[in-house]
Amino acid sequence: MLSLDLWEKAAQFHGHKCPGLAMGFKACEGAIEELGLSADGASSVDEELVCIVENDACGVDAVQALLSCTYGKGNLIPRLRGKMAFSFFTRENGRGVRLCLKPGCGSNLDRAAFQEYLISTPYDQLFDVKVPPYGLPERARLFKSERCAVCGEVTAEYALRIQNGKPVCADCYDAYEREGF
Ligand SMILES: [Zn+2]
């Protein structure tokens, strides 16, 4: 299991201790074990390690603090599904693991006891450990940019739409709402 020094490190980054952070902490433990990462705070070399988070809750901060997957580096990718699930991939060897909190985990415990239970229980008793049902996402790409024809702000190509024959950003685009009617 991961040392409590790492728990303290995660809590310092997050700003408080809570059961949600403990879930992320244990997901990190699972990633380190399952993918054979080094446990010494396992800083990922650039985007070698990629984490897909299926929630936007407290636990994501443990992943950022301990595994150095960050939004800015492009190796922390939100895939919001409202599930306490985390997938980790190593680009080097293409391995991946998905950890999804088991149903009913700690449901009979109060908040403090739940947090303690999470921290002191091996990850594979907390999470279902599976192969991710989706593949490794591509690396962050560089895109050309153009000015939006409406607001004038410079926008990357992938986020532009065509409206009246001109490029417009997503906020200026007047969506055609009949789709899927
Ligand atoms: Zn929290």
Ligand SMILES: [Zn+2]
């Ligand atoms: Zn615009």
